[in-house]
Amino acid sequence: MAIVNGYVTRNQVKQALGLGTAALTPDDDEIDQVVTSVSRAIDDFTGRFFYSLAGTVTFTANDYLYLPIGDWSAVTSIVIDQNNTGTPSLTLAANTDYRLATNKTVPGWPYTAIQITSFGSNALPLGVTEGVAVAGTRGWSAIPDPIASATLIQCARTHGRRNTPFGIAGSPEGQIIRLLNRLDPDVELMITPYRVPREAV
Numbered sequence: 001m002a003i004v005n006g007y008v009t010r011n012q013v014k015q016a017l018g019l020g021t022a023a024l025t026p027d028d029d030e031i032d033q034v035v036t037s038v039s040r041a042i043d044d045f046t047g048r049f050f051y052s053l054a055g056t057v058t059f060t061a062n063d064y065l066y067l068p069i070g071d072w073s074a075v076t077s078i079v080i081d082q083n084n085t086g087t088p089s090l091t092l093a094a095n096t097d098y099r100l101a102t103n104k105t106v107p108g109w110p111y112t113a114i115q116i117t118s119f120g121s122n123a124l125p126l127g128v129t130e131g132v133a134v135a136g137t138r139g140w141s142a143i144p145d146p147i148a149s150a151t152l153i154q155c156a157r158t159h160g161r162r163n164t165p166f167g168i169a170g171s172p173e174g175q176i177i178r179l180l181n182r183l184d185p186d187v188e189l190m191i192t193p194y195r196v197p198r199e200a201v
Contacts, residue, residue, distance in 0.1 A: 005051040006035040007042065007143050007151040016156050031159065038154045042147065045183060047196035050140045050147050057138070058088070058130035064116065064123040066101075069134055071110040073141035075100055078114060080124060081131035088133040090122065097122045110140055150190040157184050 003010060011021045013031050043049045048071050061067050078098060079088040092098050097120035103109035114132070116123050125131040182188075 001029050001032050001036075003032045003035045005039060005049070006032075007039045007050060007148050008035055008155060010035065012152060013155045013159070016152055017159060031155070034155050034158050035151070038151055038158055041154070041183065042151060042187075042191055045188070046191055046194045047198060048194065049138075050143050052141065053138045054136070055138065056133055056135040059132045059134065060129055061124035061126055061132050064126050066116070067114040067124055067132060069111070069113055071112060071139055072100075072134070073110050073137045073139060075111060075134060075136040077133075077135045079133045079135075080122065081128050082122070082125055084125065084128050084131070086129075088131060092122055093120070096120050108140070108142060108144070144194065146190040147194065150187040153190075154184055154187045 010028060010031050013035060014021055014024070014027075019027065052073060057069070059067060059069060075094075078092045078094075080090050080092060081088040082090045095117075097117060099115050099117060100111040101113040101115045102111045114124070114134070183191075
């Protein structure tokens with residue numbers, strides 16, 4: 001199988017495992033599956049994804065001036081349903097009607113919100129169901145180094161589970177260790193800064 005939106009390559013994992021880069025059967029298919037699974041586990045932990053996905057997403061605005069939109073590496077257009085017709089039709093002018101908000105302290109951080117300007121002619125259609133259509137590329141333009149490093153660590157650990165099917169491993173001191181049923185602590189340390197805060201339910 002092929003890796004789908006993985007944060008490391010098959011050869012990077014093989015080299016980390018000391019397997020070289022020559023074709024190995026069935027190891028290559030297993031590694032591909034591990035890379036995809038670990039990448040999705042990191043997405044789930046952080047509440048965001050780090051690959052690119054082009055398309056259009058519609059939002060319902062709960063504020064006239066500010067709308068969180070998730071992660072976008074590029075936004076090509078924002079169209080609003082200003083008359084509540086069910087179809088967005090008015091294209092907002094970039095830098096005049098709106099600006100895109102991002103984490104300005106971290107280079108490479110994606111756009112995460114629409115900020116309506118004080119000098120533009122239009123505002124977001126408050127409460128209009130799917131009244132804001134955002135087109136462009138979602139996700140990140142490049143995989144952050146800590147995400148790639150964390151993926152590699154977790155892939156090596158997950159691949160090693162083939163030798164410990166019941167989650168039990170031995171230590172150099174002869175002790176029995178139960179493997180954790182969560183991400184590696186070092187992995188969590190690396191990716192926690194990228195985690196989206198989640199409201200308590």
